[in-house]
Amino acid sequence: xxxxxxxxxxxxxxxxxxxxxxxxxxxxxxxxxxxxxxxxxxxxxxxxxxxxxxxxxxxxxxxxxxxxxxxxxxxxxxxxxxxxxxxxxxxxxxxxxxxxxxxxxxxxxxxxxxxxxxxxxxxxxxxxxxxxxxxxxxxxxxxxxxxxxxxxxxxxxx
Amino acid sequence: xxxxxxxxxxxxxxxxxxxxxxxxxxxxxxxxxxxxxxxxxxxxxxxxxxxxxxxxxxxxxxxxxxxxxxxxxxxxxxxxxxxxxxxxxxxxxxxxxxxxxxxxxxxxxxxxxxxxxxxxxxxxxxxxxxxxxxxxxxxxxxxxxxxxxxxxxxxxxxxxxxxxxxxxxxxxxxxxxxxxxxxxxxxxxxxxxxxxxxxxxxxxxxxxxxxxxxxxxxxxxxxxxxxxxxxxxxxxxxxxxxxxxxxxxxxxxxxxxxxxxxxxxxxxxxxxxxxxxxxxxxxxxxxxxxxxxxxxxxxxxxxxxxxxxxxxxxxxxxxxxxxxxxxxxxxxxxxxxxxxxxxxxxxxxxxxxxxxxxxxxxxxxxxxxxxxxxxxxxxxxxxxxxxxxxxxxxxxxxxxxxxxxxxxxxxxxxxxxxxxxxxxxxxxxxxxxxxxxxxxxxxxxxxxxxxxxxxxxxxxxxxxxxxxxxxxxxxxxxxxxxxxxxxxxxxxxxxxxxxxxxxxxxxxxxxxxxxxxxxxxxxxxxxxxxxxxxxxxxxxxxxxxxxxxxxxxxxxxxxxxxxxxxxxxxxxxxxxxxxxxxxxxxxxxxxxxxxxxxxxxxxxxxxxxxxxxx
Numbered sequence: 001x002x003x004x005x006x007x008x009x010x011x012x013x014x015x016x017x018x019x020x021x022x023x024x025x026x027x028x029x030x031x032x033x034x035x036x037x038x039x040x041x042x043x044x045x046x047x048x049x050x051x052x053x054x055x056x057x058x059x060x061x062x063x064x065x066x067x068x069x070x071x072x073x074x075x076x077x078x079x080x081x082x083x084x085x086x087x088x089x090x091x092x093x094x095x096x097x098x099x100x101x102x103x104x105x106x107x108x109x110x111x112x113x114x115x116x117x118x119x120x121x122x123x124x125x126x127x128x129x130x131x132x133x134x135x136x137x138x139x140x141x142x143x144x145x146x147x148x149x150x151x152x153x154x155x156x157x158x
Numbered sequence: 159x160x161x162x163x164x165x166x167x168x169x170x171x172x173x174x175x176x177x178x179x180x181x182x183x184x185x186x187x188x189x190x191x192x193x194x195x196x197x198x199x200x201x202x203x204x205x206x207x208x209x210x211x212x213x214x215x216x217x218x219x220x221x222x223x224x225x226x227x228x229x230x231x232x233x234x235x236x237x238x239x240x241x242x243x244x245x246x247x248x249x250x251x252x253x254x255x256x257x258x259x260x261x262x263x264x265x266x267x268x269x270x271x272x273x274x275x276x277x278x279x280x281x282x283x284x285x286x287x288x289x290x291x292x293x294x295x296x297x298x299x300x301x302x303x304x305x306x307x308x309x310x311x312x313x314x315x316x317x318x319x320x321x322x323x324x325x326x327x328x329x330x331x332x333x334x335x336x337x338x339x340x341x342x343x344x345x346x347x348x349x350x351x352x353x354x355x356x357x358x359x360x361x362x363x364x365x366x367x368x369x370x371x372x373x374x375x376x377x378x379x380x381x382x383x384x385x386x387x388x389x390x391x392x393x394x395x396x397x398x399x400x401x402x403x404x405x406x407x408x409x410x411x412x413x414x415x416x417x418x419x420x421x422x423x424x425x426x427x428x429x430x431x432x433x434x435x436x437x438x439x440x441x442x443x444x445x446x447x448x449x450x451x452x453x454x455x456x457x458x459x460x461x462x463x464x465x466x467x468x469x470x471x472x473x474x475x476x477x478x479x480x481x482x483x484x485x486x487x488x489x490x491x492x493x494x495x496x497x498x499x500x501x502x503x504x505x506x507x508x509x510x511x512x513x514x515x516x517x518x519x520x521x522x523x524x525x526x527x528x529x530x531x532x533x534x535x536x537x538x539x540x541x542x543x544x545x546x547x548x549x550x551x552x553x554x555x556x557x558x559x560x561x562x563x564x565x566x567x568x569x570x571x572x573x574x575x576x577x578x579x580x581x582x583x584x585x586x587x588x589x590x591x592x593x594x595x596x597x598x599x600x601x602x603x604x605x606x607x608x609x610x611x612x613x614x615x616x617x618x619x620x621x622x623x624x625x626x627x628x629x630x631x632x633x634x635x636x637x638x639x640x641x642x643x644x645x646x647x648x649x650x651x652x653x654x655x656x657x658x659x660x661x662x663x664x665x666x667x668x669x670x671x672x673x674x675x676x677x678x679x680x681x682x683x684x685x686x687x688x689x690x691x692x693x694x695x696x697x698x699x700x701x702x703x704x705x706x707x708x709x710x711x712x713x714x715x716x717x718x719x720x721x722x723x724x725x726x727x728x729x730x731x732x733x734x735x736x737x738x739x740x741x742x743x744x745x746x747x748x749x750x751x752x753x754x755x756x757x758x759x760x761x762x763x764x765x766x767x768x769x770x771x772x
C-alpha cells in the first residue's frame with residue numbers, strides 16, 4: 001500500500017529533479033541564444049561557445065541525482081516500494097528542497113553569466129577560460145546544495 | 159631577462175630576423191619612432207589572398223581539415239624559400255573562385271527573373287509589344303489582392319480591356335489595354351487599387367519564351383560553374399603548397415611588424431631575451447653577418463620585463479592552467495610545481511571512477527601521440543590525460559568502476575559521506591597551508607620575515623593549535639590562543655592609536671570566516687565525485703531494466719550504456735577541470751599569487767598549417 005510518507009518522498013524527488021531541471025533548462029536556453037548570436041559572426045567559435053552553453057546544464061543533473069537517490073532509497077527503482085512513515089516522508093520531501101531551489105535559481109543565473117561569457121568569447125576568444133571561470137563561480141552554491149541534499153537523504157533511516 | 163639592443167645594416171635585416179625567428183629567443187619591443195615597412199601591407203594582402211584561396215579549396219574540393227589533424231611537416235630549408243609557383247597558384251585559385259562566384263550570381267539573378275515572370279506566363283503577346291500605340295495605352299502590373307472585382311466594375315463603362323493574369327505574393331497581375339482618351343481615367347481607377355507597374359526584362363518574345371530562355375541560360379551558367387568547380391578539385395592536390403605559402407607570408411609579415419629606428423643604411427631594434435639564451439642569440443646573428451652591434455643589459459628600475467617560467471616536463475602542461483588566470487609577474491614565485499600535484503589530485507577525486515579514468519587516460523594520451531598536438535591543446539590534453547591517471551587511482555580507492563562498486567581500497571563515499579568530507583577538508587587544508595607557506599617563503603626572501611611571520615605565520619600557529627586541540631589534546635588551546643593574540647596585537651600594527659590598533663587586530667581575526675569558507679569550498683570535491691558516480695549508476699540501472707525487456711531492449715541498453723557513459727565522462731571532465739581550476743584560482747592563488755605579468759612572446763615561427771622541422 002502507498003503510505004502518505006512514501007507519497008511525500010515522491011514529492012521530494014519531484015522537487016529535486018523538477019525545479020533544478022527548470023533552472024538548467026532556462027540557463028542553457030539563455031546561453032544558447034547568446035551562442036547563436038556569436039555563431040552568426042564567427043562559426044569557428046562553435047567549440048568554445050558550446051562548452052559555455054553546457055555549464056548551466058549541471059544543476060539539472062544534480063537534481064536528477066538527488067531524485068534518483070531518493071527513489072532508490074524508497075525502493076521505487078527496481079520494484080519493492082517501501083512504506084515510509086509520515087515523518088520519514090516529510091524528511092525526504094525537505095531533502096529535495098536545497099538542490100531543487102538552489103538548482104533552479106543558480107541554473108538560470110549561471111546561464112546568464114555564461115551568456116555574457118559567450119559574448120566575451122565573441123569579442124576576445126582568448127579569454128574564453130575566464131568566461132568559464134566566472135560561470136563556475138555561480139555553480140558553487142548548487143554544489144553545496146547538492147551536498148546538503150545528499151547528506152539529508154543519506155541521513156534518513158528507513 | 160636581458161634587455162637586447164641590436165644595431166645592424168638594413169640590407170641584412172630580414173636575414174637576421176629570419177635567423178632569430180627560427181629559434182624564437184628574442185622578443186622585440188616597438189618604439190615610438192618605428193615606421194611601418196613599405197612592403198608590410200603587400201605581404202599582409204598576399205597572405206589574406208592565400209588564406210582565401212585555401213578556404214575556397216577547402217569548401218569546394220578537399221573539405222575542411224579536422225581541428226585535430228596533424229599539421230604538414232616542412233623542413234626549415236624548404237620553408238625558407240618562397241616560390242613564385244605558389245604565388246601563381248594563389249592567383250589562379252582566386253581567379254577561379256571569382257569566376258565561379260560571378261557565374262553563380264548571374265544564374266541566380268536569372269532565376270529570380272524567371273520567378274517574377276511566373277504570373278505572366280499565360281500572356282500570349284510578346285513583351286516588346288506591350289507599349290503605347292497610336293490609339294491605345296497598355297498597363298501591365300500588380301493591383302492589391304481582392305480588388306479585381308472592383309476594378310472590373312469600375313472599368314466597365316470605359317473603352318478598355320482588362321485581362322487578369324496570375325496571382326502572387328506581390329498582388330494580382332493584370333494587363334489593361336485602354337483607348338487613349340480613357341487612359342487617364344483608367345490610370346485613376348488603377349491607382350485606387352494600389353496599382354504598381356511591372357517592369358519586364360529587356361528581352362523579346364512572350365513571357366513563356368523568355369522564361370524558358372532565361373532558365374536555359376541559367377542552367378548553362380550553372381554548368382560552367384560546376385565545370386570550373388571540377389577544375390578546382392584538380393588543383394586541390396596542390397593545397398599543401400598554398401598552406402606552406404600562407405605560413406611563409408605570415409612569418410614574413412611578423413618580421414615586418416616593426417622597423418626599429420632607421421638611418422639611411424642601418425637600423426636599431428630593442429627587445430628582451432632570456433638571460434640563458436644570450437650566447438645562442440649572439441651566435442645566430444654572427445652566422446648571418448659580422449656587421450652588427452649587439453649588447454645585453456640588465457633591466458633597469460623603470461623597465462617591466464616580460465616573464466617566462468620554465469618547468470619540468472610533467473609540470474609544464476599545468477602552465478596552461480596558471481596562464482588562464484594570469485601570467486606570473488616577472489621575478490615572482492612560479493606556482494606551477496606546487497599547483498600541478500594538487501590539480502591532478504583534485505581532478506581525480508572529482509571524477510573518482512577508475513573505469514572512466516582508464517578511458518580518459520587512454521583517449522587523451524593517445525590523441526596526443528596520434529595528432530601530434532602543439533601549444534595550448536597539447537598542454538590541455540596532457541593535463542586531462544594525467545588527470546585520468548589520477549582518476550584511476552582515486553576510483554580504485556573509492557571502488558568506483560563505471561558506476562559499479564568493486565572492492566574499494568579506502569571506503570565508499572556514498573556509504574560513508576562523513577569520512578569523505580573529512581578527506582576533502584584535509585586535502586583542502588593542506589592546499590591552503592601550502593599557499594600560506596609560499597607567501598611566508600616569498601616575503602622572507604624579500605627581507606620581510608617579520609611581516610611574513612606576523613601576517614601569515616600567526617594564522618598557521620592558530621590553525622595548528624586548533625588542529626591539536628581538535629585531536630583531543632587540550633594543550634592545543636594555548637597554541638591557538640597564542641596565534642590569535644599575535645593577530646590581535648600585530649594585525650593592524652601600522653595603526654598609531656592603541657585602541658584602534660586592537661580593534662583593527664580583532665577585525666583581522668574576523669578574517670577567520672574567510673578561511674572557513676575557503677575550506678568549505680573543498681566540499682565540491684565530494685559533491686562532483688558524487689555526481690559522476692550517481693549518474694553512472696543511473697545509466698546502469700536504466701540499462702539493467704531495459705536488458706530484461708527482450709532482444710530489442712538489449713540493443714537499446716547497449717547503446718544507452720555507451721552513449722550515457724560517454725556523455726557522463728565529457729560533462730564531468732568539464733566540471734572537474736573547471737572546478738579544479740577554481741580551487742587554484744580563488745582558494746590557492748588568493749594566498750600569495752602575484753599575477754598581471756607580461757607574457758614573453760618572442761619573434762618566432764607561428765604557423766597555422768605547417769610544422770617546420772629542423
